[in-house]
Amino acid sequence: MKYLIFFCCLFNVLLSQRAFGYDFVVAQDGSGQFRTVQAAIDAVPDFRKKVTTIFIKKGIYKEKLVLAGTKNLVHFIGEEARTTILTYDDYNQKKNRFGEDKGTSGSASIYIFGTDFSAENLTFQNSSGPVGQAVAVWVAGDKARFKNCRFLGFQDTLYTYGYGSRQYYQDCYIEGTTDFIFGSSTAWFERCEIFCKKGGSFVTAASTPDTTRYGYVLNHCRLTGNAPANSYALGRPWRSYAKTVYLHCELGNFIRPEGWDPWDKEENKRTAYYAEYNSTGPGAAPKQRVPWAHLLTPQEAQQYTLTTVLRGWDPTKE
Structure with missing residues (x-):
C-alpha cells in the first residue's frame, strides 16, 4: 500500500508539472523534484539551447545561489512574489573562512552569470540589515529580465555588474x-x-x-x-x-x-x-x-x- 501511495504522489507531481509547462519544481515540503533552488539550477544541462523553467513554490529559501555561465535560458517563476523569497545574509565586512572580508561582490545572495536569464514573481533579498554593502542580486549575464520581482536590502541592493x-x-x-x-x-x-x-x-x-x-x-x-x-x-x-x-x-x-x-x-x-x-x-x-x-x-x-x-x-x- 505504501508503494502505491508513493507512486500516486509522484504521478500527481509529474502531472502538475506537465500541465503548467514547468521543467522543474522546487518545494520545501518535498512536493516538487527539489527542495532547494540550487539543486534545480545544478540539474539544468550545461549549454542547453532551450528555455528551462523552474517553478519555485512559496517559502523562504535561505541559500547563496550561483547560476553558472553554462546555465543559459533559465527561467525562474515564483508562486507569489511576496511569499517566494530567495535570501542570504552575507555582507561586505563579513569574514570568509580565511578571516578576510567577503567584499561587496562576495556579499551577494545570488549570482547570475548565465545569459538570457529571466525571473518573475519572486523576492530577492539580502537579509543582513544595515551593515554596509550587502548585495541581494549580482547580475553579469547578458539579456537578463525581471518581471514583478522584489529586491530587498539596504546599501548596494542591486548590482548590475556585467560589462x-x-x-x-x-x-x-x-x-x-x-x-x-x-x-x-x-x-x-x-x-x-x-x-x-x-x-x-x-x-x-x-x-x-x-x-x-x-x-x-x-x-x-x-x-x-x-x-x-x-x-x-x-x-x-x-x-x-x-x-x-x-x-x-x-x-x-x-x-x-x-x-x-x-x-x-x-x-x-x-x-x-x-x-x-x-x-x-x-x-x-x-x-x-x-x-x-x-x-x-x-x-x-x-x-x-x-x-x-x-x-x-x-x-x-x-
Whole structure:
C-alpha cells in the first residue's frame, strides 16, 4: 500500500508539472523534484539551447545561489512574489573562512552569470540589515529580465555588474539606502517602484564604461520612500562616465532640489551624463537642478526607446 501511495504522489507531481509547462519544481515540503533552488539550477544541462523553467513554490529559501555561465535560458517563476523569497545574509565586512572580508561582490545572495536569464514573481533579498554593502542580486549575464520581482536590502541592493550586459526590469520593487542600484551594465527600468529607505543618500551609482552609450534608463517609475525631505540624490557617478536618465518619473519629496551629486570629483561634472524628462511630484525641481545635468527636450527624450538603449534587444517580445 505504501508503494502505491508513493507512486500516486509522484504521478500527481509529474502531472502538475506537465500541465503548467514547468521543467522543474522546487518545494520545501518535498512536493516538487527539489527542495532547494540550487539543486534545480545544478540539474539544468550545461549549454542547453532551450528555455528551462523552474517553478519555485512559496517559502523562504535561505541559500547563496550561483547560476553558472553554462546555465543559459533559465527561467525562474515564483508562486507569489511576496511569499517566494530567495535570501542570504552575507555582507561586505563579513569574514570568509580565511578571516578576510567577503567584499561587496562576495556579499551577494545570488549570482547570475548565465545569459538570457529571466525571473518573475519572486523576492530577492539580502537579509543582513544595515551593515554596509550587502548585495541581494549580482547580475553579469547578458539579456537578463525581471518581471514583478522584489529586491530587498539596504546599501548596494542591486548590482548590475556585467560589462556590456543588457538588463530589463518591469513592474519591479527595488528598495535600499545608498547606491542601491549600481554597476556598469545597461539597464532599463519600466514602471518600477524605487523605495528610498531612511538613512540613505543616493538612489543610483552607475559605473557606465566610456565606450557604452547608455547606462540606466528609468521610465515611468515611482520613487517612493520613508526618507526625510531633501535627503536623496537621484544618482552619483561611481565611475567618471556614469550615465543615468529618468523619463516620466514621479519623484518623492526626499529628492534633493539639486538632483545629482559628483561624488567629490570636479571632473565627473564634465564626463558623467545625467538627465531627466517630464519629472513630476514634489521631488521634481527642474529649475534647481545642478547646471551640469541635462533637462531633455521632447525630441531628445524620444531617442530613448527600449530597443535603442538595449542595442536591438526587445525583452518584451521574448
